[in-house]
Amino acid sequence: MPASKRDQLLATAERLFYEQGFHATGIDRIVAAAGVVRMTLYNHFASKEALVAAVLTARHRRFIASLEAAMAAAVPGQETLALIEAHGDWLRSHSQHGCIMAKAMGEFAEHSAELHALAAAAKADLLARLEAAVARDGLNHSPGLARRLFMVLEGSNTAVALLDTATALADTRELADTLITTARSDAR
Amino acid sequence: MPASKRDQLLATAERLFYEQGFHATGIDRIVAAAGVVRMTLYNHFASKEALVAAVLTARHRRFIASLEAAMAAAVPGQETLALIEAHGDWLRSHSQHGCIMAKAMGEFAEHSAELHALAAAAKADLLARLEAAVARDGLNHSPGLARRLFMVLEGSNTAVALLDTATALADTRELADTLITTARSDAR
DNA sequence: GCGAAGTTAGATAGATCGGTCTATATAGGA
DNA sequence: TCCTATATAGACCGATCTATCTAACTTCGC
Numbered sequence: 001m002p003a004s005k006r007d008q009l010l011a012t013a014e015r016l017f018y019e020q021g022f023h024a025t026g027i028d029r030i031v032a033a034a035g036v037v038r039m040t041l042y043n044h045f046a047s048k049e050a051l052v053a054a055v056l057t058a059r060h061r062r063f064i065a066s067l068e069a070a071m072a073a074a075v076p077g078q079e080t081l082a083l084i085e086a087h088g089d090w091l092r093s094h095s096q097h098g099c100i101m102a103k104a105m106g107e108f109a110e111h112s113a114e115l116h117a118l119a120a121a122a123k124a125d126l127l128a129r130l131e132a133a134v135a136r137d138g139l140n141h142s143p144g145l146a147r148r149l150f151m152v153l154e155g156s157n158t159a160v161a162l163l164d165t166a167t168a169l170a171d172t173r174e175l176a177d178t179l180i181t182t183a184r185s186d187a188r
Numbered sequence: 189m190p191a192s193k194r195d196q197l198l199a200t201a202e203r204l205f206y207e208q209g210f211h212a213t214g215i216d217r218i219v220a221a222a223g224v225v226r227m228t229l230y231n232h233f234a235s236k237e238a239l240v241a242a243v244l245t246a247r248h249r250r251f252i253a254s255l256e257a258a259m260a261a262a263v264p265g266q267e268t269l270a271l272i273e274a275h276g277d278w279l280r281s282h283s284q285h286g287c288i289m290a291k292a293m294g295e296f297a298e299h300s301a302e303l304h305a306l307a308a309a310a311k312a313d314l315l316a317r318l319e320a321a322v323a324r325d326g327l328n329h330s331p332g333l334a335r336r337l338f339m340v341l342e343g344s345n346t347a348v349a350l351l352d353t354a355t356a357l358a359d360t361r362e363l364a365d366t367l368i369t370t371a372r373s374d375a376r
Numbered sequence: 377g378c379g380a381a382g383t384t385a386g387a388t389a390g391a392t393c394g395g396t397c398t399a400t401a402t403a404g405g406a
Numbered sequence: 407t408c409c410t411a412t413a414t415a416g417a418c419c420g421a422t423c424t425a426t427c428t429a430a431c432t433t434c435g436c
Contacts (some may be wrong), residue, residue: 005412005413019298020297020298020299021211021294021295021298021299023209023211023212024211024295024299026392026393026394027394027395028392028393028394036414037413037414037415037416038394038395038416039396039397039414039415040412040413040414042395043412043413047394048393048395097297098290098293098294102286102290102294103291103294105286105349106209106286106290106291106294107209107211107295109285110207110208110209111208111209111212120350123350124350144355144359147351147355147359148359148362150343150347151340151343151344151347151356151359151360151363152339152340152343152363153343154342154343154345154346154347155339155340155341155343155344155346156339156343157346158290158339158342158343158345158346159338159342161293162308162311162312162342163335167332167335168339171332171335171336171339172339174332175336175339175367178366178367179363179366182366182370193382193383214422214423214424215423215424215425216422216423216424224384225383225384225385225386226424226425227383227385227426228382228383228384230424230425230426231383235424235425236423236424236425
């Protein structure tokens with residue numbers, strides 16, 4: 001069973017938006033690349049803005065699913081590290097050119113409150129999951145630890161687009177390790 | 189003496205590009221906001237791409253100047269921290285919505301190799317200055333410390349657009365502190 | 377007062393933008 | 407078999423995009 005036209009459009013739009021930017025990617029280029037006609041797009045999505053929203057939502061859903069799979073397989077007490085590792089895996093395989101949510105926030109801050117909020121909510125979701133993992137690992141005596149780990153992951157997002165990916169991810173792991181170790185020793 | 193038309197254009201374009209994005213900001217909106225006519229822009233800049241390049245170059249020059257002023261005033265042996273503090277000051281006063289170079293890299297990765305390289309070079313410049321500061325502070329026994337601090341600053345860039353600015357900057361300072369302290373204790 | 381440089385106003389170009397419309401074709405299920 | 411949903415091809419809309427051109431107007435040093 002071939003992918004539905006809707007799914008083809010979502011996948012193609014996601015790729016083009018991610019690689020070329022949202023404003024710089026026109027409707028015509030998306031439908032041409034998806035091998036579909038313009039009216040088919042407008043049959044499935046009310047507007048370009050709605051298409052962007054669907055793309056961001058779908059991508060975040062996949063991201064969260066991959067995180068949750070990793071968390072489910074994690075050794076208890078090591079959930080925070082497992083989350084960071086899963087984030088790194090996602091970067092390596094899906095976000096080598098930076099985080100699509102960060103790009104969306106930059107492009108839509110003054111153009112679409114809805115899309116900006118959608119991307120910001122995705123970021124907030126990651127922070128909340130970090131906080132939950134930190135709590136489950138018994139590290140919540142260290143105020144702001146999750147927030148600082150979140151900042152490290154944000155730095156990692158940018159760094160993979162600037163440095164060698166393997167180096168950036170190794171640095172991320174080491175940073176997280178240092179923070180968690182420091183937090184544990186502070187607890188004593 | 190009022191600013192030259194060229195300077196008005198540069199300042200206006202920088203503001204609009206930063207707030208609205210590069211592709212989403214048209215020539216006409218820039219010249220209207222600058223109170224100037226379109227031919228004046230093309231009299232000073234060969235193309236929109238040349239204008240963007242001039243904006244990025246000028247902004248990076250100002251950024252570097254503010255870093256160097258802080259470094260010159262820094263206590264010897266504390267240059268790394270001074271640099272991180274100066275980066276935070278720049279974020280607070282000029283980059284509350286994220287780093288313009290990161291935005292440029294995202295928007296021009298597939299549209300202008302020249303502009304992408306320009307923005308990437310600005311990032312590389314910051315990393316190089318971090319490495320120099322780390323060396324002068326006698327911390328270069330810790331391999332990759334500058335790179336990890338760089339990643340923290342990149343995370344800080346994104347975080348100020350997501351969290352409370354003061355909190356994000358305090359976290360950045362604490363992160364840098366932890367890294368430097370860990371590096372010093374590893375040296376013994 | 378003169379000349380040169382910079383600026384203005386505004387027409388013009390061709391491409392592309394997001395979005396709509398209609399008429400035709402092709403499926404699959406009842 | 408017929409009905410409904412979906413897809414196609416392509417014309418069309420007004421707006422906007424970057425860029426160019428010409429002709430008239432300021433400004434300012436000499």
